[in-house]
Amino acid sequence: MxxxxxxxxxxxxxxxxxxxxxxxxxxxxxxxxxxxxxxxxxxxxxxxxxxxxxxxxxxxxxFAGRTPWVEAPAEAVRGRRPDESPVAALREALLRVLGEHVAALADTPQRRMVTTMAASPALESHERELNDQARARLEDALLEAWSDGGAPSRENVHLTAALVASTWMATVRTIASEARRPLPEPEDAVDRARQAVSLAGRVFDSLALALDSGASLQR
The missing domain is CATH 1.10.10.60 (Homeodomain-like)
Incomplete structure (x- = not known):
């Protein structure tokens, strides 16, 4: 240059x-x-x-610079370790992003952002669009990861990727939305983040177990 x-x-x-x-x-x-x-x-x-x-x-x-969760799930799947499954990498990425988002509610900029969003139907609608983008990118990343085999369902890999992406992203969105309503006091944000991550972890473990069970039934 x-x-x-x-x-x-x-x-x-x-x-x-x-x-x-x-x-x-x-x-x-x-x-x-x-x-x-x-x-x-x-x-x-x-x-x-x-x-x-x-x-x-x-x-x-x-939203510029404020949406790491749009790219993070797909990037986690694509950048996972050789010995790490796509689902395991996805679980860790989503728990990290969720925990960081809720814990950040202790900070004034994040609190202002959430308050501003809550007062604007246009922003809430755009956030849903961003969630759809994140889901679609995650679905593509899972399809790539499972293209050479290893998918939980060998019967319909595309449907499995779509269900995993949709279910996992909807879980994160729901828990994150509930964790910020009502907006916690700054001193309570870390505890609320811990609770959100714990709940999400249990849900993800159940989903992973269901995927593993489905794969076992097809062997």
Whole structure:
């Protein structure tokens, strides 16, 4: 990369970060629905089109950098150790992400994020869309992992991958949503995270056992 190209890349990244920080600060201060793209552009001192050059929607601005759970499950399956099963890697990743999310409710930025989301049907709808993206990516990763055999069900690998992805992601979403309603006091967030992880772990173990039992019946 030439010096000029490198400079342009740095400037572009700096502008993106400025827009993102400005937007999320305004969302915290005024609420998501009350802030427009024009407000963000004016406060950041950039053109409206500049905002859209970096973020397609206002919802993308709100969630940017705040959704590790969208990529983490699929990445865990693809990046697992050679001696680790896809289901075991998935279990550990989801428990980690769930625990971190709930424990972070002790922190002011996470509490503001949750409060802002709860007041916005648009954000709650977009979160459901992100959950669907996470489920679809996980399903693809499981299909890849089981493409050479080793799937719990040899009868219908596609259906098995779809059921595992849907059930596991729905479990995490449900437990995470319930853990933040009502929003815990900061000093209680760690205990609530521990409870959420414990419950999720028991559910995941039951699901894994059911998968193993199904595989045994087909042998």
């Amino acid at each position: 030439s010096e000029g190209s490198d400079r342009r890349a740095r400037k572009k990244a700096a502008t993106r970060q400025l827009v993102l920080e400005t937007a999320q600060r305004l969302f915290d201060q005024r609420g998501f629905e009350a802030v427009t793209i024009s407000d963000i552009a004016a406060t950041a001192d950039v053109a409206v089109q500049t905002v859209f050059n970096h973020f397609a929607t206002k919802e993308d601005l709100f």
